[in-house]
Amino acid sequence: MLEVRNIEKYYGSKNNVTKALDRVSFSVAKGEFIAIMGASGSGKTTLLNCISTIDTVSAGSILLDGENIAELPERELARFRRERLGFVFQDFNLLDTLTLEENIGLALTINHADPQEVQKRVREAAGRLGIENELAKFPYQVSGGQKQRAACARAMVAGQSLILADEPTGALDSKASKNLLEIMSKMNRAMSATILMVTHDAYSASYASRVLFLKDGRLFNELIRAERTRQVFYHEILDVLALLGGDVSDVI
Ligand SMILES: Nc1ncnc2c1ncn2[C@@H]1O[C@H](COP(=O)(O)OP(=O)(O)OP(=O)(O)O)[C@@H](O)[C@H]1O
Numbered sequence: 001m002l003e004v005r006n007i008e009k010y011y012g013s014k015n016n017v018t019k020a021l022d023r024v025s026f027s028v029a030k031g032e033f034i035a036i037m038g039a040s041g042s043g044k045t046t047l048l049n050c051i052s053t054i055d056t057v058s059a060g061s062i063l064l065d066g067e068n069i070a071e072l073p074e075r076e077l078a079r080f081r082r083e084r085l086g087f088v089f090q091d092f093n094l095l096d097t098l099t100l101e102e103n104i105g106l107a108l109t110i111n112h113a114d115p116q117e118v119q120k121r122v123r124e125a126a127g128r129l130g131i132e133n134e135l136a137k138f139p140y141q142v143s144g145g146q147k148q149r150a151a152c153a154r155a156m157v158a159g160q161s162l163i164l165a166d167e168p169t170g171a172l173d174s175k176a177s178k179n180l181l182e183i184m185s186k187m188n189r190a191m192s193a194t195i196l197m198v199t200h201d202a203y204s205a206s207y208a209s210r211v212l213f214l215k216d217g218r219l220f221n222e223l224i225r226a227e228r229t230r231q232v233f234y235h236e237i238l239d240v241l242a243l244l245g246g247d248v249s250d251v252i
Pocket of ligand 1: 040047
């Protein structure tokens with residue numbers, strides 16, 4: 001469903017060019033849970049920003065459900081993001097003046113969905129994520145973990161094809177992180193949600209079904225979990241990170 005073909009991304013001008021992505025190619029099947037890892041500056045966020053249409057590629061193409069997103073006209077980008085992509089960011093990105101219920105249903109409301117249908121879908125998603133009793137509250141009235149679960153509900157409530165998560169556990173303590181990762185892997189297994197998650201944390205990555213490693217803007221390696229337990233997979237991820245170099249204490 002997602003095909004990244006030979007993408008390159010340069011920043012800067014003539015005399016001062018940074019090659020952030022260098023001929024990166026991979027594809028993602030529906031229902032995969034993919035983690036993208038790599039040292040600081042390896043291009044993870046740039047890759048996610050290009051896929052989310054927040055940034056544009058310098059060369060190559062990105063196809064989502066067969067559609068080349070680089071060719072989408074500017075005026076269609078907002079709708080494309082709202083309808084096809086779900087976002088989960090480190091800092092939650094919920095609107096402070098809306099309740100969790102309103103936040104989760106925002107994309108549907110903007111699309112003029114029937115209010116009763118919005119309410120039904122929001123409650124269903126909230127129920128799956130265990131925040132059905134928090135819906136009337138504002139973001140400042142709930143915990144970080146609950147905020148992030150609301151962000152996950154928002155990311156899937158409109159039937160978005162792809163959930164993009166950038167360091168989703170970055171602002172959570174270890175208990176809330178574990179809880180969120182279990183929820184994400186449940187969304188992935190039970191609802192076939194397709195998830196692409198950037199993380200520098202091996203523990204978070206061990207919940208994915210496949211891990212892509214970036215080094216200096218290039219794909220360096222990939223690991224597939226297959227039937228291995230999460231614990232075994234976690235140790236394999238640490239081994240690749242050690243190979244990648246850099247400070248291991250920086251990545252666990
Ligand atoms: N807007 C920009 N202008 C110029 N250079 C940039 C810009 N954004 C990123 N870069 C450069 O591109 C490279 C990749 O950056 P990117 O943010 O994608 O890395 P990352 O792997 O997400 O790092 P981190 O883990 O620290 O967030 C880096 O060398 C960075 O300095």
